[in-house]
Amino acid sequence: MKVLERYQSEVVPAFAWPSWWASAIQFAAGALVMIGLATRYAALLCSGSMAYAYFTVHQVDALLPVQNGGEKAALFCFAFLLIAFLGNGTWSVGRPTPVREKLAAAAE
Numbered sequence: 001m002k003v004l005e006r007y008q009s010e011v012v013p014a015f016a017w018p019s020w021w022a023s024a025i026q027f028a029a030g031a032l033v034m035i036g037l038a039t040r041y042a043a044l045l046c047s048g049s050m051a052y053a054y055f056t057v058h059q060v061d062a063l064l065p066v067q068n069g070g071e072k073a074a075l076f077c078f079a080f081l082l083i084a085f086l087g088n089g090t091w092s093v094g095r096p097t098p099v100r101e102k103l104a105a106a107a108e
Contacts, residue, residue, distance in 0.1 A: 036092020
Protein backbone atom coordinates (compact mmCIF):
# COMPACT_ATOMS: atom_id res chain seq x y z
CA MET A 1 0.00 0.00 0.00
CA LYS A 2 2.90 2.38 0.64
CA VAL A 3 3.94 2.10 -3.00
CA LEU A 4 0.57 3.42 -4.20
CA GLU A 5 0.56 6.27 -1.67
CA ARG A 6 3.50 7.78 -3.52
CA TYR A 7 1.47 8.26 -6.70
CA GLN A 8 -1.62 9.79 -5.14
CA SER A 9 -2.17 13.46 -5.75
CA GLU A 10 -4.87 15.98 -5.13
CA VAL A 11 -7.43 16.81 -7.80
CA VAL A 12 -6.81 20.15 -9.47
CA PRO A 13 -9.99 22.22 -9.93
CA ALA A 14 -10.95 23.06 -13.50
CA PHE A 15 -9.45 26.23 -15.00
CA ALA A 16 -7.08 26.72 -12.04
CA TRP A 17 -3.97 28.68 -12.96
CA PRO A 18 -1.33 27.34 -13.76
CA SER A 19 -1.85 23.64 -12.99
CA TRP A 20 -4.95 22.94 -15.06
CA TRP A 21 -3.85 25.11 -17.97
CA ALA A 22 -0.39 23.53 -18.03
CA SER A 23 -2.01 20.09 -18.20
CA ALA A 24 -4.32 21.19 -21.00
CA ILE A 25 -1.44 22.72 -22.97
CA GLN A 26 0.73 19.64 -22.54
CA PHE A 27 -2.09 17.31 -23.54
CA ALA A 28 -3.25 19.22 -26.63
CA ALA A 29 0.16 20.32 -27.91
CA GLY A 30 1.69 16.93 -27.10
CA ALA A 31 -1.00 15.24 -29.19
CA LEU A 32 -0.28 17.64 -32.06
CA VAL A 33 3.45 16.89 -31.84
CA MET A 34 2.75 13.16 -31.72
CA ILE A 35 0.65 13.10 -34.90
CA GLY A 36 2.67 15.77 -36.67
CA LEU A 37 0.22 18.64 -37.16
CA ALA A 38 1.61 22.13 -36.52
CA THR A 39 4.61 20.41 -35.00
CA ARG A 40 6.93 23.37 -34.69
CA TYR A 41 4.40 25.66 -33.01
CA ALA A 42 3.10 22.96 -30.68
CA ALA A 43 6.62 21.87 -29.69
CA LEU A 44 7.62 25.46 -29.01
CA LEU A 45 4.56 25.89 -26.80
CA CYS A 46 5.36 22.65 -24.95
CA SER A 47 8.98 23.71 -24.51
CA GLY A 48 7.92 27.02 -23.00
CA SER A 49 5.46 25.27 -20.72
CA MET A 50 8.16 22.91 -19.43
CA ALA A 51 10.60 25.80 -18.96
CA TYR A 52 7.94 27.62 -16.91
CA ALA A 53 7.42 24.48 -14.83
CA TYR A 54 11.15 24.13 -14.22
CA PHE A 55 11.74 27.75 -13.23
CA THR A 56 8.66 28.14 -11.01
CA VAL A 57 8.53 24.73 -9.34
CA HIS A 58 12.01 23.24 -9.34
CA GLN A 59 14.56 26.05 -9.45
CA VAL A 60 13.39 27.62 -6.21
CA ASP A 61 15.03 24.70 -4.35
CA ALA A 62 18.43 24.65 -6.09
CA LEU A 63 20.10 25.77 -9.31
CA LEU A 64 20.90 22.50 -11.08
CA PRO A 65 18.30 19.92 -12.17
CA VAL A 66 20.17 17.12 -10.38
CA GLN A 67 19.93 19.03 -7.11
CA ASN A 68 16.28 20.11 -7.31
CA GLY A 69 14.54 17.12 -8.93
CA GLY A 70 13.81 18.95 -12.19
CA GLU A 71 15.57 16.52 -14.54
CA LYS A 72 12.39 15.52 -16.36
CA ALA A 73 11.21 19.10 -16.82
CA ALA A 74 14.60 20.18 -18.19
CA LEU A 75 14.84 17.10 -20.43
CA PHE A 76 11.38 17.62 -21.93
CA CYS A 77 12.00 21.35 -22.32
CA PHE A 78 15.09 20.76 -24.45
CA ALA A 79 13.55 17.78 -26.28
CA PHE A 80 10.55 19.87 -27.35
CA LEU A 81 12.87 22.72 -28.30
CA LEU A 82 14.82 20.32 -30.52
CA ILE A 83 11.60 19.14 -32.16
CA ALA A 84 10.58 22.77 -32.68
CA PHE A 85 13.79 23.44 -34.59
CA LEU A 86 13.91 20.15 -36.53
CA GLY A 87 10.24 20.12 -37.49
CA ASN A 88 7.97 17.19 -38.21
CA GLY A 89 9.30 13.84 -39.36
CA THR A 90 8.69 11.54 -42.26
CA TRP A 91 5.66 9.82 -40.76
CA SER A 92 3.80 12.97 -39.75
CA VAL A 93 0.34 13.85 -41.00
CA GLY A 94 1.42 17.37 -41.97
CA ARG A 95 4.26 16.21 -44.23
CA PRO A 96 4.01 17.46 -47.81
CA THR A 97 3.28 14.55 -50.13
CA PRO A 98 3.82 14.50 -53.90
CA VAL A 99 0.07 14.87 -54.43
CA ARG A 100 -0.05 17.97 -52.25
CA GLU A 101 2.97 19.42 -54.02
CA LYS A 102 1.30 18.89 -57.43
CA LEU A 103 -1.89 20.55 -56.18
CA ALA A 104 0.06 23.49 -54.82
CA ALA A 105 1.96 23.86 -58.09
CA ALA A 106 -1.28 23.66 -60.10
CA ALA A 107 -2.89 26.32 -57.93
CA GLU A 108 -0.14 28.81 -58.75
